[in-house]
Amino acid sequence: MSSSEPHRTSLIRERAFELGFDLFGTAPARPMPERAEVLRLWCSAGMNAGMGYLARDIEKRSDPRMLMPGAKSVIVTGLSYNTSAKQKGEGVPILSRYVYGQNYHDAVKGRLTELLGFLRDLYPGAGGVAYADSGPLMEKAWAVEAGLGWQGRHSVVINRDIGSFFFLGLIITDAVLEYDRPFSEDLCGSCRICAESCPTGAINDDHTIDARRCISNLTIENRGPIPPEFLAATGRRVYGCDICQEVCPWNRMAPEHKHPEFGLPEEIENMSLNDWLNLDEANFMRLFGNSEVARKKYLPFVQNVTDVAKQ
Numbered sequence: 660m661s662s663s664e665p666h667r668t669s670l671i672r673e674r675a676f677e678l679g680f681d682l683f684g685t686a687p688a689r690p691m692p693e694r695a696e697v698l699r700l701w702c703s704a705g706m707n708a709g710m711g712y713l714a715r716d717i718e719k720r721s722d723p724r725m726l727m728p729g730a731k732s733v734i735v736t737g738l739s740y741n742t743s744a745k746q747k748g749e750g751v752p753i754l755s756r757y758v759y760g761q762n763y764h765d766a767v768k769g770r771l772t773e774l775l776g777f778l779r780d781l782y783p784g785a786g787g788v789a790y791a792d793s794g795p796l797m798e799k800a801w802a803v804e805a806g807l808g809w810q811g812r813h814s815v816v817i818n819r820d821i822g823s824f825f826f827l828g829l830i831i832t833d834a835v836l837e838y839d840r841p842f843s844e845d846l847c848g849s850c851r852i853c854a855e856s857c858p859t860g861a862i863n864d865d866h867t868i869d870a871r872r873c874i875s876n877l878t879i880e881n882r883g884p885i886p887p888e889f890l891a892a893t894g895r896r897v898y899g900c901d902i903c904q905e906v907c908p909w910n911r912m913a914p915e916h917k918h919p920e921f922g923l924p925e926e927i928e929n930m931s932l933n934d935w936l937n938l939d940e941a942n943f944m945r946l947f948g949n950s951e952v953a954r955k956k957y958l959p960f961v962q963n964v965t966d967v968a969k970q
């Protein structure tokens with residue numbers, strides 16, 4: 660490593676914070692056979708709930724050098740969306756807080772693209788690829804590897820300063836950087852609050868979740884209505900579930916995010932149950948067209964709204 664790498668890495672770190680990222684870390688690109696094995700076992704137990712893409716290309720998913728030949732480094736960023744904002748209408752369908760504002764893929768990818776441009780200015784000719792929850796990489800494993808935090812019992816990465824409500828972004832590059840230490844502690848200790856609070860018992864004992872039982876999967880990825888056996892436990896949640904993160908002590912003192920694009924729009928904040936039940940497609944697109952919710956499409960989303968309102 661040349662003596663300039665620590666300096667250039669610190670400039671990239673500074674630029675990441677200027678772009679609004681709340682967390683930044685780096686790790687040397689390496690294969691992760693240990694993580695590949697966990698993923699393989701999880702998929703073969705059926706816990707990927709039919710999300711076949713998770714079981715494909717596991718070798719590739721666990722080795723950044725197979726995604727980008729010559730890859731030397733992985734940069735991991737975190738962008739907080741932690742907020743105390745809540746929908747105010749009585750008995751309304753509940754949205755997970757990560758979909759309150761703008762589609763996070765765009766918000767993260769835009770910043771990563773700028774960061775990659777900055778890196779290329781410092782390392783002329785360097786290659787790089789940016790992923791905002793869009794590529795086949797094991798993002799949580801890389802977040803731990805780059806020192807951002809540990810994977811909590813609920814499987815989400817927790818940072819000791821900002822908690823777990825943050826979006827991950829990754830850059831793979833062939834530039835050699837100065838590296839952070841992997842986060843080697845499990846600060847969950849003997850706590851089991853999330854596992855005990857999960858209404859469907861989806862949290863396994865090995866820091867993984869069973870997607871077949873997880874409300875996030877049942878209300879978002881699942882094709883078709885929420886299975887009747889999980890309807891009562893789903894409560895009023897129509898897009899995602901924050902329970903295991905909301906109860907986590909590491910989120911109690913976490914600061915509010917400072918990103919206006921993730922704010923809960925006033926109109927959605929104040930929608931009444933009646934407004935939700937009468938949401939037509941034009942208003943769905945007006946309110947959610949730029950949000951992650953639009954992934955669900957109008958009819959399946961409205962089906963969730965109707966199903967939870969019947970309870």
Ligand code: SF4
Nearest residue numbers: 857873874900902903
């Ligand atoms: S998101 Fe909800 S259903 Fe899924 S593991 Fe967490 S508490 Fe359980």
Ligand code: SF4
Nearest residue numbers: 811812847850853907
């Ligand atoms: S609630 Fe407790 S066990 Fe669950 S992730 Fe938080 S600290 Fe870990």
